[in-house]
Amino acid sequence: MAPSQCQKNNKRNYHTITMLGKTTEYSIRALVYIYLQNKAGARPGFKEIAKNIDSPEEFTGKVLQLIARAGLISSLKGRGGGFFFDDPEKPLSLVKVMEVTETHDFFHKCGFGLKSCDADNPCPMHDEYAVVRDSFFELMKKLTIQSLATKINQNKAVLNRLEIV
Amino acid sequence: MAPSQCQKNNKRNYHTITMLGKTTEYSIRALVYIYLQNKAGARPGFKEIAKNIDSPEEFTGKVLQLIARAGLISSLKGRGGGFFFDDPEKPLSLVKVMEVTETHDFFHKCGFGLKSCDADNPCPMHDEYAVVRDSFFELMKKLTIQSLATKINQNKAVLNRLEIV
DNA sequence: CCCTCAAAAGATATTCATATCTTTTGAGGG
DNA sequence: CCCTCAAAAGATATGAATATCTTTTGAGGG
Numbered sequence: 001m002a003p004s005q006c007q008k009n010n011k012r013n014y015h016t017i018t019m020l021g022k023t024t025e026y027s028i029r030a031l032v033y034i035y036l037q038n039k040a041g042a043r044p045g046f047k048e049i050a051k052n053i054d055s056p057e058e059f060t061g062k063v064l065q066l067i068a069r070a071g072l073i074s075s076l077k078g079r080g081g082g083f084f085f086d087d088p089e090k091p092l093s094l095v096k097v098m099e100v101t102e103t104h105d106f107f108h109k110c111g112f113g114l115k116s117c118d119a120d121n122p123c124p125m126h127d128e129y130a131v132v133r134d135s136f137f138e139l140m141k142k143l144t145i146q147s148l149a150t151k152i153n154q155n156k157a158v159l160n161r162l163e164i165v
Numbered sequence: 166m167a168p169s170q171c172q173k174n175n176k177r178n179y180h181t182i183t184m185l186g187k188t189t190e191y192s193i194r195a196l197v198y199i200y201l202q203n204k205a206g207a208r209p210g211f212k213e214i215a216k217n218i219d220s221p222e223e224f225t226g227k228v229l230q231l232i233a234r235a236g237l238i239s240s241l242k243g244r245g246g247g248f249f250f251d252d253p254e255k256p257l258s259l260v261k262v263m264e265v266t267e268t269h270d271f272f273h274k275c276g277f278g279l280k281s282c283d284a285d286n287p288c289p290m291h292d293e294y295a296v297v298r299d300s301f302f303e304l305m306k307k308l309t310i311q312s313l314a315t316k317i318n319q320n321k322a323v324l325n326r327l328e329i330v
Numbered sequence: 331c332c333c334t335c336a337a338a339a340g341a342t343a344t345t346c347a348t349a350t351c352t353t354t355t356g357a358g359g360g
Numbered sequence: 361c362c363c364t365c366a367a368a369a370g371a372t373a374t375g376a377a378t379a380t381c382t383t384t385t386g387a388g389g390g
Contacts, residue, residue: 187347187348187349188348221349223350224348224350227350241356241357242356243357243358244358245357245358246358
């Protein structure tokens with residue numbers, strides 16, 4: 001007798017929860033790195049950035065194009081080129097990043113999947129879900145590239161396994 | 166002069182935030198529907214379920230196979246067949262559903278995307294992100310198919326635009 | 331003015347989540 | 361015992377997110 005009489009089924013499970021997509025993660029990590037390097041007088045390129053935030057090089061380049069096109073940072077081509085903030089001390093919230101990298105209605109959708117769901121016609125988890133979703137929203141509004149960078153400068157957090165040089 | 170001198174760029178934005186994937190959404194809605202129908206003495210099939218929870222028919226069938234294989238519900242083939250709970254009053258939390266439909270480590274991952282991130286070596290949003298993530302976890306543990314169904318029975322919420330017959 | 335460097339842009343590849351279609355299995359009724 | 365009905369299983373299709381590769385553009389140095 002075989003050890004299992006269940007039908008062989010190699011199907012993977014389905015969805016993977018990710019509050020933030022890879023594009024957003026790389027964007028935030030890259031922006032923090034750029035900010036830190038800018039303060040140190042440098043202007044990193046995407047390959048250097050990718051190495052330091054542990055992300056795929058070419059894709060990081062693409063993501064930074066997106067971020068630059070959106071005006072969150074500037075870039076310069078050629079020798080000595082790279083990415084940099086025009087106004088490094090202007091607070092850049094994570095929500096602003098998400099507006100570039102995530103689809104629009106992120107913080108207003110029903111957690112239950114209903115097309116229309118509001119206080120008048122709520123889904124059965126409407127109120128309680130909204131609390132969680134809104135607290136995430138508030139957090140993303142509150143956190144900024146600068147505040148994250150500060151934590152790293154104070155050695156209260158890391159950008160990666162590595163120390164930033 | 167053209168109204169825009171920006172490069173034409175029809176690229177869509179990237180990721181779409183979804184706390185729960187479609188598979189999970191359909192699973193939860195379907196289970197609530199099945200529970201309500203069971204209590205009314207019926208044993209719905211996947212086509213009926215899909216119609217009532219507004220989900221794609223065939224895919225809903227697939228999802229219910231997954232849920233049934235995991236043992237959360239039973240099913241019967243043939244005339245009078247359909248899906249049903251073996252023990253309808255045994256509370257079934259949404260986390261239990263997610264364990265089937267979402268990948269394993271959902272509530273323990275770093276929101277910043279670091280491979281290792283903990284209190285000793287935190288990412289710069291570790292503490293605050295953990296609060297949000299954990300409150301979502303608690304909610305999913307607290308909510309059950311039965312509690313959602315009760316809200317619907319009390320007309321305090323809807324499963325869909327439609328009323329359940 | 332040319333040469334090199336680095337980002338921008340464009341094209342293509344891969345994987346996963348979602349979705350649909352077809353064939354097989356099994357339960358019950360006539 | 362056969363016939364029908366409904367789920368299970370298997371195969372395939374589509375779109376989005378992620379990833380890589382190649383070509384073009386533009387800035388600066390020699």
